[in-house]
Amino acid sequence: MKVSKKDVENVAVLSRLKIADDKMDKYLEEFNNFLEYVDVLQKVDTENVKPTAHVLPLQNVFREDVIKPSLDREKALANAPEKENGYFKVPRIIE
Amino acid sequence: MEYEAVIGLEIHSELKTKTKIFCGCKTTFGAPQNTHVCPVCLGLPGVLPVINKKVVEFAIKAGIALNCTINKFSKFDRKNYYYPDLPKNFQTSQFDLPIAEHGYVDIEVDGKPKRIRITRVHMEEDAGKLVHSGNTIKDSSSSNVDYNRTGVPLIEIVSEPDMRTPEEARAYMEKVKAILEYIDVSNCKMEEGNLRADVNVSLRAKGTEKLGTKAEMKNLNSFKMVENALTYEIDRQEEVLEDGGHIVQETRTWDDGKGITISMRTKEQAQDYRYMPEPDLVPIVTTDEQIEAIKKTLPELPDARKNRLIKECGLSSYDAGMITNSRAMAEYFDEVVNKGADPKLAANWIMGDLSKQLNAEDKTIEDSPVAAADLAKMIKLIENGTISSKIAKKVFGEMWKTSTDPEIIVKEKGLVQITDTGAIEKIVNEVISSNPKPVADYKNGNAKSIGFLVGQVMKASKGKANPGMVNKLLKEKLTQ
Incomplete structure (x- = not known):
């Protein structure tokens, strides 16, 4: 096994996901399967292949520095779980 | 044991574009909360960011002025972390291919010149602003978020850990500010957060090479804060080490009121930014011709201007340094001299009475009630013997109060020097x-x-x- 239970837990925290205890073994196995596949990919000879920064053959797509209308504040805040005086309201940030 | 501080700075500077980095929202400071926002900068699903051309141009300009190599192939990446001021849960930034690298600036502290290397300059978006319900983040049960600043273009200038004292760190930041001001890519209004520094500092036994564990202080937005926070933090780390303890790598906040740094632990565990290429933005390719064209638009930079004032005007290195520290001040000086005043007298008056008054009334040279042309006139009155230097002080005081032509003041108050x-x-x-x-x-x-x-x-x-x-x-x- 390449990854441990702890690695899976850490990825879950970083992804803001909750993993039920009885699913842990299943995810652990799937994680390792992914990584084994990556091992296969690593064996491909890429000696003469240029690194890809982007999948589309595009570069230098720019926008002029011109002001466009913004959203109405009511609309911007429409999906906020909580709001206050035109602000998005969020729970306590640090422990 | 004798310790040596090792200091590195990450300076964030907002660029003075009309619109944000990836959308057409305005960047003006002080608008009502959440009125300069749109689906792109709020990170709503399905939107497509497009980079502002001006941002790239300004970043290249800054890179050249900071003596960097411009990377002809540059791209954006996502820096993932969770914080309420970041609506997308990632900051669009640059990771392995920043727009500029390997630069330097020269500073001088107590007459000693020193070169501070610049690791990189990259483009990124600013985050929003948090308004805490309590006095500090620690005693707040909730916070309010204003996303107007989210997506305002920034360049981050990362230095090598080349500074050894708080004074050097200050001098470095002042120099970077002067350069950005000269090339006109940032307003550099520190009170509006246009220019802020994250400061890293660690200690090591003097004479050794291995770096110690560092602490970071974020978002210091004045030269004084940088200097004070560093002075405090160096003392604190020295005390910990002297007592046999060890430094914890962490972010600390500078409490300006109390004059101390405080440990700040966020809910996020070990920081792991999981950088990945930004799929919504395409690479930026720059040619030699484009770089040359931008190079040609650069004005005379602070160091060159300082050397010119030493050579052509006979000013001391100190005086020339002080005057060229701010572009507006240097331009004022040039105007006084161009109007025919003796350069040394001009420097004395600008750094003496004029600066004293500006500081006393918390004004900048741009709002000086004494116009450069009038100061030149007054200096010429001294030079041709119409008034003595002592009387000139009186005349200057009057000019400051009333913005009147010095010749009129001298005539009306009967201050003409007696040469009979x-x-x-x-x-x-x-x-x-x-x-x-x-x-x-x-x-x-x-x-x-x-x-x-x-x-x-x-x-x-x-x-x-x-x-x-x-x-x-x-x-x-x-x-x-």
Whole structure:
């Protein structure tokens, strides 16, 4: 096994996901399967292949520095779980 | 044990574009909360960011001015972390292919020159602003978020850990600010957060090479804060190490009111940014011709300007450095000199009376009530003997208060210097006859007592007598 239970837990925290205890073994196995596949990919000879920064053959797509209308504040805040005086309201940030 | 501090700075500077980095929202400061936002900068699903051309141009300009190599192939990446000021849960930034790398700036502290290397300059978006319900983030049960600043373009300038003292860190930040001001890519208004520094500092035994564990202080937005926070943090780390403890790698906040740094632990565990290429933005490819064209638009930079003032105007290195520290100040000086004033006198007046008044009233040179042309006129009045330097101080005070032409002030207040030999001779004679003791002292070989007599003549003439002539006449009379 390449990854441990702890690695899976850490990825879950970083992804803001909750993993039920009885699913842990299943995810652990799937994680390792992914990584084994990556091992296969690593064996491909890429000696003469240029690194890809982007999948589309595009570069230098720019926008002029011109002001466009913004959203109405009511609309911007429409999906906020909580709001206050035109602000998005969020729970306590640090422990 | 004797310790040495190792300091590195990450300076964030907002660029002065009209619109945000990836959308057309305005960047103006001070708008009502959440009125400069749109689906792109709020990170709503399905939107497509497009980079503002001006941001790339400004970043390249800054890279060149900071002596960097411009990367002809540059791309954006996502820096993932969770914080409420970041609506997308990632900051669009640059990771392995920043727009510019390998630069430097030269600083001078206590007359000692030093080169500070710049690791990289990259483009990224600013985050929003948090308003905490309590006094500090620690005692707040909730916070309010304003996303107007989210997506305002930034360049981050990362230095190598080349600084050793808080003074060097300050000098470095001042120099970077001056350069950004000169090339006109940022407003550099520190009170509006246009320029802020994250400061890293660690200690190591003097003479050793291995770096110690560092602490980071984020978002310091004044030179004084940078200097004070570093001074405090160096003392704190030294104390911990002296007591046999060890430094924890962490982010600390600087409490400006209390003058201390405080440990800040966020809910996020070990920081792991999981950088990945930004799929929504395509790479930026720059040609030599484009770089050359931008290079040509650069104005004379602070170091070149300083050297010119030393060479052409005969200023001291210190004076030239002070004047060229701010572009506006340097331009004011040039205008005074171009209007015909003696450069050294101009420097003395600008750094003396003018700076003193500006500081006292918390004004910048741009809002000086004394126009450069008027200061030049006043200096010329000194040069041609119309007024003495002493009277000039009075004239200057009047100019500051009323913004009046110095020639009019001199005429109206009757401050023209007395250069009429007859008039001065009369006062000299009176002073000699009413001060027999100093006169006798001088005649008996006490050369110093002439100073007192000169003073008396100046006083009797209300400062208007030409001091050179007073001196000469007194000496003549006393040796007769």
